[in-house]
Amino acid sequence: MDQQSPLCGILIALVLGLTGCASNGAIVDPIIWWDKDDPADLAKYGPTPIQRIEALDDLASGARGMSAERRSEEAAKIAKALPEEKNEVIRVHMLRSLAKLNTPEAFAAMKSSIYDSAADVRREAVVALGESKNPEAIDALADVLIRDRDYDVRIAAATALGQYKTQKAKEALVPALDARDPAMRFAAIESLRRTSNVDYQGDTAKWREFAMGGNPEPPPYSIADQIVPSFFR
16 A cells, blocks of 8 residues: 555645635635634634634524614625625625625625626525515526526526516516426426416416416316426426
């Protein structure tokens, strides 16, 4: 066996530790030589990645109990720091906090993040825009649905549009109904189903008519249609 193997393993572990990220995208704290819980060291070296994430998650959890002024202040701080943050996992948690704070400053930052270089961040921005229930998000989500290069981000946009009950949001889902991919069509149908009093099951054509403002007849009940919806045919 190669005698250098143990040394190589140690070096790889050191490199992964120093980067602050695990190979699966999860955050791990880098190797530190100070007491991360000591106030003096914390003031000198700053919080570790995990400490930053915990602080953001705590902020999100407590957002509902904050005053409007406090929410605005916290959202403004995160929105200002977001474009400069290099760690994409932390950017994801920043967006989750902004979604809970739900202020004009938060909305502007979430909307800007649909252009982030990282697909996971863009997806989180799309989810946050859906949760915001701000009608101004519809155009942004419609743009993501047809423009974004990442499949999961586009699926998230189709799902997020289901949070809105307006005709504009329904029409924005038409490109997803016309997609060749069955999963994309299914996501669009599920979003439209949330706004419809009639279940057109898997009949993509009727869902498309509904999305365009029509009122198609309900499809006749068919066991075959239940087993194999039209978007899978």
